[in-house]
Amino acid sequence: MTTPSKIDSNPTVWDSKEMQQRTARRYRQERIFRAAGLGAVAVSALFLVVLLSNIISQGTGGFFQTYIETEIELPVKVLGDPRTMTPEEFANSVRRANMLGLVAKSLEETFPDVTSRNEKRALLKIYSTGVRGQLAQFVTENPDVIGTRQTLWLLASDDIDQVVKGNIDTETDESDRRVSDRELAWLQTLEDAGRVDVKFHTTFLTSGDSRNPEMAGVWGAVVGSALTLFVTLILAFPVGVLSAIYLEEFAPQNRFTDFLEININNLAAVPSIVFGLLGLAVFIGTMHLPRSAPLVGGFTLALMTLPTIIIASRAAIKAVPPSIRDAARGLGASPMQVIFHHVLPLAMPGILTGTIIGMAQALGETAPLLMIGMVAFIVDIPSGITGAATALPVQVYLWADSPERAFAEKTSAAIMVLLFFLIMMNAVAIKLRQKFERKW
Amino acid sequence: MTSSAISVIILLLSLAAFAAGRQRSLATVGGRRGDLHSLPRHYGYFAASLVVLPATLILVLWLTFGDFALERMTLNSIPEGAAVTEGIEDHLVLNRIRIAVDQGDRVEKDPTILAAAKFYREAHGEAVWLTFAAALLAGLAGLAYALKVTSAEFRARNKVETFMRVALIACSALAVLTTVGIVASLLFESLRFFQQVPISEFLFGLKWSPQTALRADQVGSSGAFGAVPLFAGTLLISLLAMLVAGPIGLLAAIYLTQYASGRVRAVAKPALEILAGVPTVVYGFFAALTIAPLFREMGLSVGLDIASESALAAGVVMGIMIIPFVSSLSDDAITAVPRSLSDGSLALGATPSETIRKVILPAALPGIVGAFLLAVSRAVGETMIVVMAAGMQPNLTANPFEAVTTVTVQIVALLTGDQEFDSAKTLSAFALGLVLFVVTLFFNVIAIRVVRKYREIYD
Numbered sequence: 001m002t003t004p005s006k007i008d009s010n011p012t013v014w015d016s017k018e019m020q021q022r023t024a025r026r027y028r029q030e031r032i033f034r035a036a037g038l039g040a041v042a043v044s045a046l047f048l049v050v051l052l053s054n055i056i057s058q059g060t061g062g063f064f065q066t067y068i069e070t071e072i073e074l075p076v077k078v079l080g081d082p083r084t085m086t087p088e089e090f091a092n093s094v095r096r097a098n099m100l101g102l103v104a105k106s107l108e109e110t111f112p113d114v115t116s117r118n119e120k121r122a123l124l125k126i127y128s129t130g131v132r133g134q135l136a137q138f139v140t141e142n143p144d145v146i147g148t149r150q151t152l153w154l155l156a157s158d159d160i161d162q163v164v165k166g167n168i169d170t171e172t173d174e175s176d177r178r179v180s181d182r183e184l185a186w187l188q189t190l191e192d193a194g195r196v197d198v199k200f201h202t203t204f205l206t207s208g209d210s211r212n213p214e215m216a217g218v219w220g221a222v223v224g225s226a227l228t229l230f231v232t233l234i235l236a237f238p239v240g241v242l243s244a245i246y247l248e249e250f251a252p253q254n255r256f257t258d259f260l261e262i263n264i265n266n267l268a269a270v271p272s273i274v275f276g277l278l279g280l281a282v283f284i285g286t287m288h289l290p291r292s293a294p295l296v297g298g299f300t301l302a303l304m305t306l307p308t309i310i311i312a313s314r315a316a317i318k319a320v321p322p323s324i325r326d327a328a329r330g331l332g333a334s335p336m337q338v339i340f341h342h343v344l345p346l347a348m349p350g351i352l353t354g355t356i357i358g359m360a361q362a363l364g365e366t367a368p369l370l371m372i373g374m375v376a377f378i379v380d381i382p383s384g385i386t387g388a389a390t391a392l393p394v395q396v397y398l399w400a401d402s403p404e405r406a407f408a409e410k411t412s413a414a415i416m417v418l419l420f421f422l423i424m425m426n427a428v429a430i431k432l433r434q435k436f437e438r439k440w
Numbered sequence: 441m442t443s444s445a446i447s448v449i450i451l452l453l454s455l456a457a458f459a460a461g462r463q464r465s466l467a468t469v470g471g472r473r474g475d476l477h478s479l480p481r482h483y484g485y486f487a488a489s490l491v492v493l494p495a496t497l498i499l500v501l502w503l504t505f506g507d508f509a510l511e512r513m514t515l516n517s518i519p520e521g522a523a524v525t526e527g528i529e530d531h532l533v534l535n536r537i538r539i540a541v542d543q544g545d546r547v548e549k550d551p552t553i554l555a556a557a558k559f560y561r562e563a564h565g566e567a568v569w570l571t572f573a574a575a576l577l578a579g580l581a582g583l584a585y586a587l588k589v590t591s592a593e594f595r596a597r598n599k600v601e602t603f604m605r606v607a608l609i610a611c612s613a614l615a616v617l618t619t620v621g622i623v624a625s626l627l628f629e630s631l632r633f634f635q636q637v638p639i640s641e642f643l644f645g646l647k648w649s650p651q652t653a654l655r656a657d658q659v660g661s662s663g664a665f666g667a668v669p670l671f672a673g674t675l676l677i678s679l680l681a682m683l684v685a686g687p688i689g690l691l692a693a694i695y696l697t698q699y700a701s702g703r704v705r706a707v708a709k710p711a712l713e714i715l716a717g718v719p720t721v722v723y724g725f726f727a728a729l730t731i732a733p734l735f736r737e738m739g740l741s742v743g744l745d746i747a748s749e750s751a752l753a754a755g756v757v758m759g760i761m762i763i764p765f766v767s768s769l770s771d772d773a774i775t776a777v778p779r780s781l782s783d784g785s786l787a788l789g790a791t792p793s794e795t796i797r798k799v800i801l802p803a804a805l806p807g808i809v810g811a812f813l814l815a816v817s818r819a820v821g822e823t824m825i826v827v828m829a830a831g832m833q834p835n836l837t838a839n840p841f842e843a844v845t846t847v848t849v850q851i852v853a854l855l856t857g858d859q860e861f862d863s864a865k866t867l868s869a870f871a872l873g874l875v876l877f878v879v880t881l882f883f884n885v886i887a888i889r890v891v892r893k894y895r896e897i898y899d
Contacts, residue, residue, distance in 0.1 A: 367720075367848070371855055
């Protein structure tokens with residue numbers, strides 16, 4: 001530690017000046033070191049807090065959307081008459097009806113001084129193009145309203161929404177922002193009349209992707225992720241458990257099994273994008289399976305998750321004490337019966353915990369899915385494992401790339417949905433572990 | 441949809457086979473279970489496996505080799521000396537045929553290709569039905585055989601267990617098969633790439649610009665495939681990440697194992713685990729939208745020009761992502777050092793920090809080095825953060841304030857969207873993937889060896 005020459009001739013004299021200095025220095029070093037350690041932990045925790053609070057503060061707005069209260073005429077002439085038409089004819093006539101014209105008419109009443117065509121068109125832009133669908137749905141579901149005046153909350157456009165939420169700085173020069181002074185004045189008029197409100201927006205949770213941020217939703221991506229994970233689970237779980245059983249219970253100690261073991265450990269550390277390349281070359285290039293499909297995504301993620309499941313399952317199987325096996329063998333069970341009737345049921349909680357954690361990893365994985373083309377812009381909710389779909393993390397990636405300001409908010413909201421699922425999965429895993437953990 | 445229909449049919453058939461096998465075994469002994477060698481359900485399992493195994497085998501063979509065989513047949517069906525295919529490589533012809541198969545005569549106008557497409561479509565339809573019929577027949581034959589051999593003395597359980605054992609081995613082999621698949625697909629495509637671009641240019645060239653002319657008459661560069669700027673960018677970002685993650689992760693591990701009270705540990709460890717569980721795309725978003733602009737503004741305020749897609753932002757955020765990785769592996773290594781060592785040091789009067797620095801860390805060094813190597817391997821292979829926060833410009837620079845690009849960014853850029861499978865541009869992604877695979881494999885193997893070889897055994 002220290003060279004003897006530095007020490008006082010009589011090292012046990014504790015009240016000598018050198019000794020006291022040395023002790024003080026050593027204690028100071030101790031405090032610094034300890035503080036550095038604490039600092040490191042604090043910095044990591046701080047990162048976590050900043051990351052999460054950043055996402056939550058930005059993303060909460062994504063679940064809400066600005067609506068404008070609109071008194072609107074719903075004439076038979078435009079929409080069709082539900083009493084004389086069959087429901088299908090009526091639905092068709094509603095679909096063809098000029099909804100935006102109705103909205104424009106309502107605007108004329110509110111803003112009688114807006115007269116030029118250009119201005120009227122600009123005025124209509126404070127509404128989302130989604131009001132067409134919103135109105136059509138409302139009318140089809142309530143055919144009685146035809147021919148009456150109704151007061152409805154209609155979806156505002158994304159730019160108006162961003163102004164209302166305070167995400168666009170209205171103090172900057174007009175040319176620097178996406179909302180003109182004219183539009184701001186109109187918005188002000190509506191706000192003064194109490195006709196603007198930010199409401200919880202269910203569309204975000206129930207619809208698919210859209211080019212318009214105010215109409216975009218995560219449900220398509222959630223379903224895509226669910227289908228992908230379903231394929232992954234179907235494939236990776238049985239294969240992973242069976243191979244863990246072989247390695248733990250049957251495999252002889254030889255070079256082949258050593259090789260297997262090293263192989264599995266290595267696979268667990270291979271970058272995920274390499275699995276994407278494998279999926280692209282094998283499943284799409286060679287087998288010609290459909291691009292962008294949850295089937296291929298599930299295959300690829302299954303190969304990636306397999307090592308995690310094998311390693312966790314082996315640990316769980318190993319934790320079952322040998323006495324159980326001996327007792328079963330003693331009663332005449334065959335080796336297979338020992339495993340499938342006794343060891344496996346006891347190891348199952350541990351295996352399931354590991355599987356859920358592996359699935360959570362697969363849920364958050366993006367790069368391999370980019371490789372196999374699950375980045376397409378898809379509006380429809382996917383209906384099967386062979387159709388085109390996207391996944392939740394890929395949706396996050398796609399929205400993060402969008403230039404519209406409003407998509408930043410949607411991205412954070414989608415991340416919140418993703419994190420919600422991840423937290424749920426991990427909570428289930430932890431509960432499972434706590435409930436079934438057994439000391440032998 | 442037909443393939444799922446056949447799967448359902450085979451599944452139903454196997455269920456029927458189970459019932460039949462079970463029934464048959466009981467019938468042969470007149471219902472006296474005791475006379476049977478195995479339990480009745482084992483006869484059922486046996487019959488069901490004899491249905492499923494041959495049928496699945498045929499289906500798998502079809503899925504793996506069927507299309508290849510069909511393509512060959514289609515190519516052979518094209519008459520010798522047809523103008524459109526003369527002197528053109530097979531895979532280019534196949535691409536045109538495939539487009540014609542998908543889209544009919546909307547794009548493709550050449551009658552030879554259209555005829556080939558028609559041939560392919562018809563042959564494909566026939567082959568599908570043939571395969572399904574063969575699978576079904578094989579299943580039925582298996583069932584018939586199973587029922588024939590069922591008798592009181594037949595050792596059904598042993599047979600079923602043998603099948604099971606083979607299934608177990610097959611499942612374990614899938615892990616090896618994955619590795620083989622990775623290596624084979626990367627090597628195969630890379631070799632095709634290196635036929636077009638010499639390997640020395642790829643590994644040592646200083647210019648990366650993967651745009652190639654699609655047609656011979658097109659004006660455009662022939663593309664430059666020197667990957668050194670990508671390697672340098674990857675190295676720079678990984679280095680930055682390790683500068684953040686290394687010290688913080690190690691110090692956090694030391695504090696949590698040596699100093700922290702039970703309560704702090706109970707809070708801090710899960711917090712680190714959450715940090716590890718956050719998907720990388722979230723980090724990417726955080727880096728691109730929060731950290732990068734923040735660094736840019738901080739730079740401007742002190743007169744530094746930091747690119748909005750700087751290596752710094754990507755590196756720092758990647759470092760944050762790797763902290764829990766370093767800390768949990770170092771934690772394991774430190775905890776593995778026996779208590780007696782630190783007790784001895786403390787008893788001699790060393791302060792805790794002296795004990796840690798001079799006794800515990802040296803003893804845990806192999807594990808810590810292993811942790812760092814694994815962390816580097818992760819940083820090199822990390823994709824989403826750099827795709828979202830680092831740039832696309834292949835700059836050869838060591839300045840962390842500039843934008844650089846990495847191997848993974850380029851792989852994503854080259855392969856996203858619809859691409860021709862055979863241009864040098866697309867193939868270069870596989871060559872990059874091969875480099876990535878080899879480098880990470882190298883780090884992993886070294887890490888495992890370091891841990892194994894230099895671990896001191898105290899107990």
